[in-house]
Amino acid sequence: MPSPSGPFPDATLRGDAEVARLISEEVDRQSTTLQLIASENFTSPEVLAATGSVLTNKYAEGYPHRRYYGGNRVVDEVEELARERARSLFGAPHANVQPHAGANANLAVYMALLEPGDTVLAMRLDHGGHLTHGSPASITSKIWRFVSYGVTPASEDPSEAGEVIDFDQVADLAKREQPKLIVAGSTAYSRIIDPEPFREIADACGALFMFDMAHPAGLVAGGVHPSPVGVADVVTLTTHKTLRGPRGGAILCRADLAKAIDGAVFPGLQGGPLEHVIAAKAVAFAEAQEPAFRAYAARVVDNARALGAALAAEGFRLVSGGTDNHMLLVDLRPFDAHLTGKVAQEVLDRAGITCNRNTIPDDPRSPFVTSGLRLGSAAETTAGMGPEEMARIASLIMRTLRGRDDEAEVAAVRAEVRELCAAFPPYPGLVTGSGQ
Numbered sequence: 093m094p095s096p097s098g099p100f101p102d103a104t105l106r107g108d109a110e111v112a113r114l115i116s117e118e119v120d121r122q123s124t125t126l127q128l129i130a131s132e133n134f135t136s137p138e139v140l141a142a143t144g145s146v147l148t149n150k151y152a153e154g155y156p157h158r159r160y161y162g163g164n165r166v167v168d169e170v171e172e173l174a175r176e177r178a179r180s181l182f183g184a185p186h187a188n189v190q191p192h193a194g195a196n197a198n199l200a201v202y203m204a205l206l207e208p209g210d211t212v213l214a215m216r217l218d219h220g221g222h223l224t225h226g227s228p229a230s231i232t233s234k235i236w237r238f239v240s241y242g243v244t245p246a247s248e249d250p251s252e253a254g255e256v257i258d259f260d261q262v263a264d265l266a267k268r269e270q271p272k273l274i275v276a277g278s279t280a281y282s283r284i285i286d287p288e289p290f291r292e293i294a295d296a297c298g299a300l301f302m303f304d305m306a307h308p309a310g311l312v313a314g315g316v317h318p319s320p321v322g323v324a325d326v327v328t329l330t331t332h333k334t335l336r337g338p339r340g341g342a343i344l345c346r347a348d349l350a351k352a353i354d355g356a357v358f359p360g361l362q363g364g365p366l367e368h369v370i371a372a373k374a375v376a377f378a379e380a381q382e383p384a385f386r387a388y389a390a391r392v393v394d395n396a397r398a399l400g401a402a403l404a405a406e407g408f409r410l411v412s413g414g415t416d417n418h419m420l421l422v423d424l425r426p427f428d429a430h431l432t433g434k435v436a437q438e439v440l441d442r443a444g445i446t447c448n449r450n451t452i453p454d455d456p457r458s459p460f461v462t463s464g465l466r467l468g469s470a471a472e473t474t475a476g477m478g479p480e481e482m483a484r485i486a487s488l489i490m491r492t493l494r495g496r497d498d499e500a501e502v503a504a505v506r507a508e509v510r511e512l513c514a515a516f517p518p519y520p521g522l523v524t525g526s527g528q
């Protein structure tokens with residue numbers, strides 16, 4: 093680990109005490125509370141260093157060797173390297189590494205492949221689809237016509253899979269609605285999403301197939317989730333979730349779609365690319381190709397399973413009965429019928445356990461209140477935690493929620509969380525502030 097005076101901004105921000113103080117407080121927060129938000133991770137110091145580099149100064153509208161500004165000799169190499177590493181990591185014919193985020197990547201694909209008004213078949217938002225999969229609040233639903241599939245009902249029989257993608261429904265809707273594009277991918281689905289049945293359904297109705305692997309991209313890179321590359325026509329991803337890179341997006345596609353995709357990203361939707369972030373993406377793609385990352389991806393899944401098993405033993409219900417990835421969707425109702433996701437998230441926050449409330453399939457409560465929590469193992473696995481710590485976290489969650497009206501109990505959990513986090517610092521080289 094580099095010393096704190098290296099890539100970390102707090103040491104070089106002495107000229108701006110206010111921002112320096114805020115960053116130092118955030119270092120402290122990340123180091124002394126548990127990070128269980130399924131879409132978060134801890135990047136390497138190398139990723140942080142690239143993100144904080146002078147590459148941020150360069151304007152580079154266009155693509156390598158086809159730019160609208162001078163002085164791009166170096167950033168051309170940076171972006172070429174990132175594209176090459178993305179292609180090699182995922183075995184894709186073409187990569188666009190410019191999308192500023194996952195949402196931009198999805199929009200670019202729609203723009204490249206669809207005309208306004210075209211029909212898209214994607215996952216229901218209240219069953220785990222993303223905002224960009226046709227939420228009424230998203231511009232996607234104003235430009236294209238979204239039809240949505242969901243998951244099967246919860247199963248009474250524990251030996252039967254319930255709350256899994258309803259492929260009969262996907263096939264029926266595809267036949268009836270004749271979508272131009274079928275989208276797979278979710279923000280809150282704890283099972284493997286097999287790209288093959290989607291491919292068959294898309295072929296049967298003549299639709300294109302996009303796989304949004306924003307969440308499992310790192311698990312795909314690490315070989316513990318089947319790769320949609322080569323099965324789907326286009327694959328979108330974020331680089332900051334399980335892939336553990338900087339905040340950003342990317343698109344992988346067939347060679348014959350490259351021109352349309354590139355044109356939709358720039359000049360279709362974005363201006364100048366963030367070459368400092370693209371450099372950090374290159375770093376992350378290389379890190380994900382290391383054998384250590386395969387081991388990491390496997391540990392992420394083991395840890396999610398351990399956390400899930402321990403929570404189930406405490407009386408929580410796991411949507412779909414468990415997990416195959418980094419994520420758990422927890423139904424709070426069997427644990428305590430009066431406990432909402434909103435109240436749970438707030439009290440867990442006070443105990444130093446950071447997570448988010450989430451709707452569960454067919455949630456009787458509103459998306460703002462919810463009956464569920466979403467938990468993820470990616471970040472704390474990076475920090476070095478294992479199945480034993482996951483069992484301890486489950487017990488801390490149970491104690492916090494049981495004792496939510498008892499300030500002394502919440503404070504006792506907060507102290508234990510602090511002690512647990514101290515044993516697994518995400519950035520051991522970082523000297524944190526006074527602590528809150």
Ligand SMILES: *Cc1c(COP(=O)(O)O)cnc(C)c1O
Binds near residue numbers: 192194195198222278
């Ligand atoms: C996170 C996510 C996105 C969007 O990523 P942002 O970087 O937040 O824009 C898109 N699709 C899915 C399925 C996601 O989970």
